[in-house]
Structure formats: structure tokens, C-alpha cells
Amino acid sequence: VSVDWSSGGLDFHLDLHPAEGRRHGLAEAVRRAIRDGRLAAGTRLPSTRALAADLGLARGTVTQAFAELAVEGYLRVRQGAGTVVVGMPGAAQPPRAVPPPSPRPAPRWNLLPGRPDVTLFPTTTWLAASRRALAGAVAADFGYGAPEGHPTLRKALADYLGRTRGVVADPDAILVTSGYSQSLGLLAAVLRDLGEHRVGFENPSNAEFRRVMTWAGGLAEVGIPVDGKGLRVDALAGRRDLGAMVVTPAHQYPLGSTLDPARRAELIEFAHDTDTLIVEDDYDGEFRFDRQPIGALQALAPERVAYAGTSSKTLIPGLRIAWLVLPSRLVEPMRAAKRLADRHVGVIESLTLAEFLAAGHYDQQVRRGRSRYRSRRDRLLGALGQEGITVWPDSAAAGLHIVLPLPEHSPPEEQVLAHLARHAVGVDGLVPHWLGAGSGTGGLVVGYAAPPEHAFGPAVRALITALRLCWR
Ligand SMILES: Cc1ncc(COP(=O)(O)O)c(C=O)c1O
Numbered sequence: 320v321s322v323d324w325s326s327g328g329l330d331f332h333l334d335l336h337p338a339e340g341r342r343h344g345l346a347e348a349v350r351r352a353i354r355d356g357r358l359a360a361g362t363r364l365p366s367t368r369a370l371a372a373d374l375g376l377a378r379g380t381v382t383q384a385f386a387e388l389a390v391e392g393y394l395r396v397r398q399g400a401g402t403v404v405v406g407m408p409g410a411a412q413p414p415r416a417v418p419p420p421s422p423r424p425a426p427r428w429n430l431l432p433g434r435p436d437v438t439l440f441p442t443t444t445w446l447a448a449s450r451r452a453l454a455g456a457v458a459a460d461f462g463y464g465a466p467e468g469h470p471t472l473r474k475a476l477a478d479y480l481g482r483t484r485g486v487v488a489d490p491d492a493i494l495v496t497s498g499y500s501q502s503l504g505l506l507a508a509v510l511r512d513l514g515e516h517r518v519g520f521e522n523p524s525n526a527e528f529r530r531v532m533t534w535a536g537g538l539a540e541v542g543i544p545v546d547g548k549g550l551r552v553d554a555l556a557g558r559r560d561l562g563a564m565v566v567t568p569a570h571q572y573p574l575g576s577t578l579d580p581a582r583r584a585e586l587i588e589f590a591h592d593t594d595t596l597i598v599e600d601d602y603d604g605e606f607r608f609d610r611q612p613i614g615a616l617q618a619l620a621p622e623r624v625a626y627a628g629t630s631s632k633t634l635i636p637g638l639r640i641a642w643l644v645l646p647s648r649l650v651e652p653m654r655a656a657k658r659l660a661d662r663h664v665g666v667i668e669s670l671t672l673a674e675f676l677a678a679g680h681y682d683q684q685v686r687r688g689r690s691r692y693r694s695r696r697d698r699l700l701g702a703l704g705q706e707g708i709t710v711w712p713d714s715a716a717a718g719l720h721i722v723l724p725l726p727e728h729s730p731p732e733e734q735v736l737a738h739l740a741r742h743a744v745g746v747d748g749l750v751p752h753w754l755g756a757g758s759g760t761g762g763l764v765v766g767y768a769a770p771p772e773h774a775f776g777p778a779v780r781a782l783i784t785a786l787r788l789c790w791r
Pocket of ligand 1: 433567572629630
């Protein structure tokens with residue numbers, strides 16, 4: 320029934336659906352009128368008696384509808400003072416948010432570091448693992464889980480890390496996180512709670528991760544130099560002020576060197592002497608091309624080193640699953656921090672990854688990646704060599720990127736990057752990675768994993784052509 324109604328200077332169009340009942344229909348019509356702005360805040364409504372008469376409704380129906388709207392916050396009903404429109408109880412419009420910045424389009428020739436070839440991701444195998452994981456899950460798996468992560472995944476990770484990275488891993492010392500970024504953020508918060516103020520980073524190192532620690536824990540960053548043998552451990556001598564020292568021993572980020580065996584031992588000695596926590600970022604330790612992968616530093620001193628791994632390079636960054644193997648004193652505080660942050664990593668993907676690991680697919684995936692990336696590295700080095708372009712010594716033995724120092728006659732890094740961008744080639748620069756803006760030399764950090772296979776050759780040719788023009 321559709322009623323057009325005018326009362327006390329107010330015009331209404333009311334759709335009363337017989338199925339909905341009159342009270343509900345009236346309440347909904349008034350609600351809609353308030354939401355649409357036809358009934359503005361402050362408007363006084365006619366008395367329930369007048370309305371009931373106009374609409375041919377029982378007075379009780381109108382009173383009940385108004386009472387309902389008053390409870391919801393649309394109307395204010397005052398005994399003897401009539402009924403007044405309050406306005407929208409919530410916001411009339413969804414809040415106007417700034418739209419997220421459109422993602423920087425990937426460069427046509429994507430040689431940015433830190434990204435794997437996502438086309439290697441084995442969708443079908445993952446799907447099958449996911450099916451098995453769900454079929455084997457029990458009811459308890461679907462409730463809130465423990466902050467440290469599902470025990471099945473922690474067990475599978477402990478096996479894998481012990482077998483392939485030499486990590487001394489008790490499943491109970493493992494904390495599953497949603498990325499290395501979260502691992503670092505939680506560590507920073509816990510270190511701050513333990514009274515720490517400063518954290519050491521390799522200089523240069525990934526600027527984004529340094530920001531994570533200062534943001535999450537308010538820790539001040541201290542730069543420790545690196546050279547062709549990795550961290551200059553001698554530069555740490557006598558320092559007792561660092562709550563932690565973050566290192567990338569398998570493949571220094573960004574320079575690419577491997578921490579020298581003597582320095583590994585010295586770093587552990589330093590950790591023992593000064594009670595400093597070492598954070599080992601093993602982000603691409605699986606990818607070593609010319610010899611056996613070098614085992615984790617953590618194995619030398621499991622109570623001094625927090626080992627951090629991630630699936631972002633071996634599988635895909637979008638998965639957001641990473642892990643920490645922690646010294647025993649940090650296990651409880653880190654679990655508590657993870658619980659406060661977001662309770663725990665999602666169970667379906669955790670169980671799928673556990674299946675994937677246990678069935679050997681993860682190993683297989685690492686082997687596929689290693690062989691693809693080795694061949695790409697060789698092609699890239701060959702092409703650069705033919706052109707007489709120097710590669711930073713040792714940066715090519717492992718990982719998914721190499722570093723090209725700028726030749727003496729080169730324009731500054733910023734100009735080289737802009738020139739490459741004009742040729743649709745995306746690489747990263749070294750300058751932002753130094754602690755203390757502008758303190759270090761420029762260079763190009765060239766990733767060779769990101770492009771799909773068909774685009775790799777053309778990407779390398781585009782890089783070389785653009786560099787030839789820039790550096791001739
Ligand atoms: C030095 C370094 N560590 C770790 C990671 C992995 O971070 P996440 O696990 O948050 O993807 C990256 C990714 O680019 C990296 O460059």
C-alpha cells in the first residue's frame with residue numbers, strides 16, 4: 320500500500336508492505352526519509368495521535384514505531400514536548416577516506432630487487448595441499464589458535480630449517496609471523512619492554528626494515544659498516560649499548576657479500592661478551608649458486624641468535640608467512656606480543672604450508688627457483704661482462720640481486736635511475752640504504768628474479784642499452 324501523506328507541513332511518501340507489517344513499514348519510511356535528508360535534524364514530527372489519524376493506523380502502532388526509532392537514535396521522544404528528528408545515528412555517508420595511492424605500476428622491464436618470479440608459484444600443487452590440509456583439519460583448528468602458530472606448521476618448519484639451513488630448531492622455539500616485517504616489529508616492541516634503546520643495523524641495509532624497528536619499538540638505529548666480507552665486526556668492539564644487532568650473513572642486503580667465517584665466530588663472541596641479541600635475517604639463504612648454501616649463524620649460538628626466515632622469496636610475498644626461531648628467554652614475551660598484535664597467523668594457509676613442506680614441495684620449489692635464478696644470474700653477468708660493466712665483488716654468489724657500482728664518470732645515482740626509468744627499466748639505488756642520508760656511495764641494485772621467464776632476456780637487453788647511453 321502506498322500512501323502519500325501530508326501533515327503539519329510535512330510531506331511523506333510511505334510504502335507500507337503488507338508482509339512487513341504497518342509498524343515496520345512506518346519505521347522504515349521515516350528512517351529512509353531521515354537518511355535521504357528529506358527529514359532534517361531538528362524537525363518536529365506531528366503528534367502520534369495526528370499521524371495515526373492521517374494514516375489510518377492505530378495510535379499504538381505509531382507510538383511503537385517512534386519508540387523503535389528513538390532506541391535506534393533517529394528520533395528523540397519527550398513526554399509532552401513532541402518528537403524531534405535527531406539525524407543519522409551513524410554517519411549519513413560513509414566517511415570520505417583518501418583513496419589508497421594507485422600502486423606504482425611495475426616497470427616494463429622489472430629488475431627491482433627483493434622480488435621472486437611469482438610465475439613460479441605452483442598453484443595446482445598449492446591447491447592440492449590446501450585441499451588435504453582442510454580435509455585433515457579438526458574442529459579445534461578452526462577456533463582461535465595459539466599465538467605462536469599452528470603446531471603442525473611449527474613442526475614442519477623445524478624439520479625443514481634443521482635439514483636445509485642447519486638451524487637448531489625446537490618447534491616450541493618457533494613463532495610464525497605474517498612476514499619478516501612483523502617479526503622485526505614484534506622484536507622491537509619486546510626489546511623496548513626489556514629496556515633497550517638502540518639497535519644496530521648493517522650500513523648499508525634495507526631502510527624500510529630499519530623504519531619498522533624505530534616505529535614499532537622506538538629504538539634508535541646505529542649503523543655498523545660492512546665490506547666485501549660482510550659486517551665489520553671489529554666496528555662493534557666495546558659496544559654494550561645495542562639491544563640487538565640485525566645482520567644478513569648469508570647475503571648482505573644490499574651489497575651482497577657473505578659474512579666471512581672468522582667474522583661469524585667473532586660476531587657470536589661479541590654477542591656472548593656483551594649479551595647482545597643477534598637477529599639473523601635469512602631472507603634468501605636458500606639461493607646460493609656456486610657452492611652449498613652456507614648454514615645459519617643461529618646454529619653457532621641458538622641462545623644468542625633470533626633466526627628470521629620468510630616464504631616471500633621461496634614462494635610469493637603475497638602469502639605473508641614468515642618465522643622466527645627464538646632464544647628461550649624471548650619465547651614467552653614474543654608470543655605475548657604476537658597475541659596482542661593479531662592473535663596468530665591464519666590457520667588454513669598455515670596448515671597448507673605445513674602440508675606443502677611435509678610433502679617435499681617446498682624443497683622442490685626451492686630447487687626450481689635456484690636453477691632458474693642461477694641461469695638468469697649467469698646470463699646477466701655474461702651480458703654485463705661483454706659490456707665491460709663492473710659488478711660489486713662477491714655480490715653475485717647468492718640471492719636474487721647484484722650490485723653495480725657507478726663508474727667514475729657516471730652521473731649521480733638519482734640521474735641514472737631517472738634515465739633508466741625513461742627507458743622503462745626499474746632497478747633500485749644504493750643511496751637510500753645508507754644510514755645518515757647521502758653518506759655513502761651510489762650504485763645500482765639489480766634484481767634478476769622478478770620478470771617472468773619470457774621477459775628476462777629483453778629486460779637485460781633494455782638495461783644494457785640504457786646503461787650504454789648513460790655511461791658512454
Ligand atoms: C633484506 C630483506 N629481508 C627480508 C625480506 C622479506 O620480508 P617479508 O617477509 O616481510 O616479505 C626482504 C624482502 O624484500 C628483504 O629485502
